Amino acid sequence: xxxxxxxxxxxxxxxxxxxxxxxxxxxxxxxxxxxxxxxxxxxxxxxxxxxxxxxxxxxxxxxxxxxxxxxxxxxxxxxxxxxxxxxxxxxxxxxxxxxxxxxxxxxxxxxxxxxxxxxxxxxxxxxxxxxxxxxxxxxxxxxxxxxxxxxxxxxxxxxxxxxxxxxxxxxxxxxxxxxxxxxxxxxxxxxxxxxxxxxxxxxxxxxxxxxxxxxxxxxxxxx
Amino acid sequence: xxxxxxxxxxxxxxxxxxxxxxxxxxxxxxxxxxxxxxxxxxxxxxxxxxxxxxxxxxxxxxxxxxxxxxxxxxxxxxxxxxxxxxxxxxxxxxxxxxxxxxxxxxxxxxxxxxxxxxxxxxxxxxxxxxxxxxxxxxxxxxxxxxxxxxxxxxxxxxxxxxxxxxxxxxxxxxxxxxxxxxxxxxxxxxxxxxxxxxxxxxxxxxxxxxxxxxxxx
Numbered sequence: 001x002x003x004x005x006x007x008x009x010x011x012x013x014x015x016x017x018x019x020x021x022x023x024x025x026x027x028x029x030x031x032x033x034x035x036x037x038x039x040x041x042x043x044x045x046x047x048x049x050x051x052x053x054x055x056x057x058x059x060x061x062x063x064x065x066x067x068x069x070x071x072x073x074x075x076x077x078x079x080x081x082x083x084x085x086x087x088x089x090x091x092x093x094x095x096x097x098x099x100x101x102x103x104x105x106x107x108x109x110x111x112x113x114x115x116x117x118x119x120x121x122x123x124x125x126x127x128x129x130x131x132x133x134x135x136x137x138x139x140x141x142x143x144x145x146x147x148x149x150x151x152x153x154x155x156x157x158x159x160x161x162x163x164x165x166x167x168x169x170x171x172x173x174x175x176x177x178x179x180x181x182x183x184x185x186x187x188x189x190x191x192x193x194x195x196x197x198x199x200x201x202x203x204x205x206x207x208x209x210x211x212x213x214x215x216x217x218x219x220x221x222x223x
Numbered sequence: 224x225x226x227x228x229x230x231x232x233x234x235x236x237x238x239x240x241x242x243x244x245x246x247x248x249x250x251x252x253x254x255x256x257x258x259x260x261x262x263x264x265x266x267x268x269x270x271x272x273x274x275x276x277x278x279x280x281x282x283x284x285x286x287x288x289x290x291x292x293x294x295x296x297x298x299x300x301x302x303x304x305x306x307x308x309x310x311x312x313x314x315x316x317x318x319x320x321x322x323x324x325x326x327x328x329x330x331x332x333x334x335x336x337x338x339x340x341x342x343x344x345x346x347x348x349x350x351x352x353x354x355x356x357x358x359x360x361x362x363x364x365x366x367x368x369x370x371x372x373x374x375x376x377x378x379x380x381x382x383x384x385x386x387x388x389x390x391x392x393x394x395x396x397x398x399x400x401x402x403x404x405x406x407x408x409x410x411x412x413x414x415x416x417x418x419x420x421x422x423x424x425x426x427x428x429x430x431x432x433x434x435x436x437x438x439x440x
Contacts, residue, residue: 003301066375066421067414068382070393075414078406156285163287167386174289187297195290202285 009184010193013176020176021197023090027172028159028205031097035158036151038098039105040140046106047113057106064103070164072096077168093165093172101158108150112143145217152209156202163198173197228403233412239395240416246381246391249313251374254320261325263354266332276325283322289383291315296387312384320377327373331366332358368432375421375428382417392416 010017046057064072076099077092087095116139124138125131144151166174177194181187226232264276283291295318296311306314335358343357385394396413400406 003303062422062425063414063418066379066425067417068379068393070382070385071396071410071414071417074393074396074400074406075410078400079410080407082405082407160285160287163289164383164386166289174287188294188301191290191293191297195286195294198287198290199282199285 005189006186007189007193009186010180010189013180013184016176016180017173017194017197020171020173021201023170024159024162024172024201027090027094027097027162027165027170028155030094031101031158031162032155034094034098035101035105038102039109042102042106043109043113044135046110061103061106064100065107069096069100069161070167072100073165073168089165089168089170092168093162093170096165097158097162100161101154104154105151108147108154109143111150112147113139115146116143145220148209148213148217152206152213155209156205159201159205160198225404226402228399228405228408232399232403232409236392236395236399236409236412237416239390240392240420242389242391243378243381243393243417244420246309246312246316246384246389247374247378250316250320250381251377253313253317254324254377257317257321258324258328261321262328262332265325265329280322280326283319284326288315288319288380289386291319292383292387308384308387308389311387312381312389316377316380316384319380320373323373323376324370327369328362328366331362331369334365335361365435368428368435371424371431372428375424378421378424379417 042057042060045053046061049057073093073096076096077087077089080087080092120138120142121134124134129138162172163174165172166178169175173194177190181190184190261276261279264272265280267273292312292315295315296306296308299306299311299314339357339361340353343353348357381391382393384391385397388394390398392413396409400409403409
């Protein structure tokens with residue numbers, strides 16, 4: 001069985017592939033930043049909010065963590081227009097990614113917050129810090145440092161999982177690959193190239209996260 | 224023509240859930256067998272084996288599952304096999320699951336105290352005996368909570384088989400949605416069925432984790 005690989009038709013589309021990869025990067029970074037904000041708020045609400053708020057956040061986290069991302073995207077993209085909210089594929093993809101990673105990150109950050117000793121908070125208050133300052137400097141920053149590895153691997157899973165948004169034809173990397181394969185019929189070659197690009201992106205993201213860790217949390221190692 | 228959403232449509236979606244369960248079961252079984260091999264290779268003293276299994280895990284954890292499914296699906300055709308989406312999905316998910324289980328179980332094997340390993344050696348057990356009678360039974364206890372947790376991830380992952388055209392729960396939802404144009408209702412039901420499968424496992428995993436860590440100290 002002879003199969004001759006032809007990567008030529010794939011490499012002719014380098015520009016399209018790069019544009020797709022760029023959108024994947026943008027969607028991922030956007031979802032990481034917004035998702036982190038959502039998660040910090042939810043983790044705060046879940047650890048120290050009133051009971052109904054805690055309940056609501058727990059429900060959000062459990063529902064998102066126990067249903068597939070693909071179904072969440074379908075609900076956002078096909079379901080929301082029925083409620084009168086119409087989003088473009090890119091915006092729907094971003095929204096679904098934020099909702100998804102927000103839930104996972106909430107759980108991770110909550111674990112970090114709960115790892116902070118109560119005495120630390122009391123000490124912070126005794127030193128005359130305001131409650132918000134205590135949360136920011138005494139609770140949140142050390143908590144984020146503790147859970148940073150878990151958080152960043154969740155972010156990389158998010159980036160890889162973003163390939164699923166091609167199902168609603170947001171024009172990211174996988175979607176571009178689908179277009180190319182339907183034009184050139186070199187399916188195997190296209191997906192090999194795109195898989196390698198994803199692998200490169202994953203490595204680049206983990207290198208970037210390591211650099212951020214040195215800058216943001218390096219203080220703990222410089223004693 | 225738009226079909227109304229009735230009992231039959233609901234039943235169609237619900238019966239498709241059995242394919243989700245079947246796919247999960249096959250991928251878990253296959254993934255467990257290959258994954259055990261990966262975990263043993265990862266913890267072995269033979270360097271090439273360690274290197275190969277590490278790259279295998281890196282490759283599967285560093286690329287999207289969807290790409291892996293596409294590559295299996297189209298790659299099998301290249302090799303001259305005529306695969307249906309069912310076989311491609313089962314194979315792709317098995318490979319993916321084996322990488323994740325291999326990495327989880329590596330940690331569990333390494334979590335067994337080193338003294339156990341040395342004691343087994345002192346008793347004259349060779350590698351197979353040490354592993355089978357001393358290390359793996361203890362590692363299995365540690366491995367149970369994260370393995371159940373991974374099962375949740377696996378069940379959710381099977382939804383990607385819908386994209387390569389295998390009719391499981393998510394694809395059934397798409398089919399019914401295309402006929403009834405009730406996306407919110409249809410995908411809410413689909414999500415609810417996934418939730419009903421995954422949530423008990425999530426709770427079980429948390430419970431097992433708590434029970435495991437409680438009496439230890």
